[in-house]
Amino acid sequence: MRRDVFQAIADPTRRAIILLIASQAMTPNAIAEHFDSTRQAVSKHLRILTECQLVKQEQSGREIYYQLNGTKMKEVDKWLEQFRKLWESRFDELDKVLQAMKKNKK
Amino acid sequence: MRRDVFQAIADPTRRAIILLIASQAMTPNAIAEHFDSTRQAVSKHLRILTECQLVKQEQSGREIYYQLNGTKMKEVDKWLEQFRKLWESRFDELDKVLQAMKKNKK
DNA sequence: AATTTAAGCAACCGAATAATTGCATATATT
DNA sequence: AATATATGCAATTATTCGGTTGCTTAAATT
Numbered sequence: 027m028r029r030d031v032f033q034a035i036a037d038p039t040r041r042a043i044i045l046l047i048a049s050q051a052m053t054p055n056a057i058a059e060h061f062d063s064t065r066q067a068v069s070k071h072l073r074i075l076t077e078c079q080l081v082k083q084e085q086s087g088r089e090i091y092y093q094l095n096g097t098k099m100k101e102v103d104k105w106l107e108q109f110r111k112l113w114e115s116r117f118d119e120l121d122k123v124l125q126a127m128k129k130n131k132k
Numbered sequence: 133m134r135r136d137v138f139q140a141i142a143d144p145t146r147r148a149i150i151l152l153i154a155s156q157a158m159t160p161n162a163i164a165e166h167f168d169s170t171r172q173a174v175s176k177h178l179r180i181l182t183e184c185q186l187v188k189q190e191q192s193g194r195e196i197y198y199q200l201n202g203t204k205m206k207e208v209d210k211w212l213e214q215f216r217k218l219w220e221s222r223f224d225e226l227d228k229v230l231q232a233m234k235k236n237k238k
Numbered sequence: 239a240a241t242t243t244a245a246g247c248a249a250c251c252g253a254a255t256a257a258t259t260g261c262a263t264a265t266a267t268t
Numbered sequence: 269a270a271t272a273t274a275t276g277c278a279a280t281t282a283t284t285c286g287g288t289t290g291c292t293t294a295a296a297t298t
Contacts, residue, residue, distance in 0.1 A: 036142035037286080041211070048215055054245065067287050069246070088244050088295040096218030103212050103219075105147070109154055110209070112202030143256080161274065173257055175276070194265040194274050 031101050034078045039063065040071050044080065044094060051084060051093035137207050140184045145169065146177050150186065150200060157190060157199035 035041055039061065046052065046060055058068040072092055075081040080098045084091040141147055145167065152158065152166055164174040178198055181187040186204045190197040 030144075032144075032147065033142045036139045038136075038138075039286085041138065045214065048218065055243090063286090064288070065245080066247095066289080070286075073246085090245070094215070094218065096215065099212070099215050100219045102208070103216070106205070106209050106212065108151065109200070109202065109205045112154065112200065113206045113209075145256090159274075160276095169256095170258070171275085172259080176256075179276085196275070 029074065029077045031078050031080060031098060032105075034075055034080050035102065037071070039067075040075060043068070043071055043075065044099075047081070047092055048094050051091040053089045053091055057092070135180065135183045137184050137186060137204060138211075140181055140186050141208065143177065145173075146181060149174070149177055149181065150205075153187070153198055154200050157197040159195045159197055163198070 035044070042061070043057055046057060054065060054069050054072055057072070058065040061068060072081065075092075076083065078098070080095055082093045082095050084093060141150070148167070149163055152163060160175050160178055161171060163178070164171040167174060178187060181198075182189065184204070186201055188199050188201050190199060
């Protein structure tokens with residue numbers, strides 16, 4: 027079973043969950059209330075997020091608070107870093123200009 | 133058929149393709165030579181990457197050069213931007229310190 | 239002690255995915 | 269013109285994925 031950060035953030039529901047718990051830790055039930063899907067569906071997503079360490083658990087009695095692991099999110103950023111120059115450089119802008127010139131020729 | 137950037141970069145082979153053509157545009161055959169998978173498999177990945185606009189085509193005779201679209205990569209970066217403060221802030225460092233203290237208590 | 243509530247686990251199902259194989263099309267090369 | 273090469277498209281298959289349903293465990297509430 028492949029379980030890496032990229033596969034984890036591929037699902038839109040999981041991205042929504044990540045965004046939701048980014049500001050504050052939440053229990054599975056509380057998270058599920060924000061979605062149309064059932065608690066079990068959310069729970070499954072949480073398991074996947076936990077397995078790839080994007081999310082940490084903090085038990086408090088019978089409640090389990092899920093919290094985002096910022097360090098792991100960094101990994102995606104690290105991968106992206108390789109390409110940052112592609113859109114930050116002016117090559118990108120130059121490309122846009124060239125495209126515009128092509129269009130105007132028509 | 134869901135076809136967004138996040139789903140596109142979920143596959144490790146596609147990430148490898150992206151990295152490969154980041155520096156210079158390449159034909160499907162040339163790309164396929166860098167992998168164990170067949171040309172058709174690579175071609176399929178290229179189709180997915182093209183559909184979500186992560187990759188642009190440039191035809192030259194019967195050859196088609198595939199080139200990375202930096203602007204689209206930016207989208208992932210944009211999403212990530214929401215969380216950047218999570219690992220750039222010192223909350224993250226503080227968390228590490230607290231974790232270390234917990235361990236030392238044992 | 240009995241009931242309610244929070245959460246995880248396992249089996250199952252339909253849809254999507256990745257890869258293979260075979261075929262079609264168009265451009266070079268001879 | 270015939271052949272070789274580059275690429276795309278379609279059908280098929282095994283695997284994975286997302287979700288539902290039902291059950292179990294454990295902690296809180298009554």
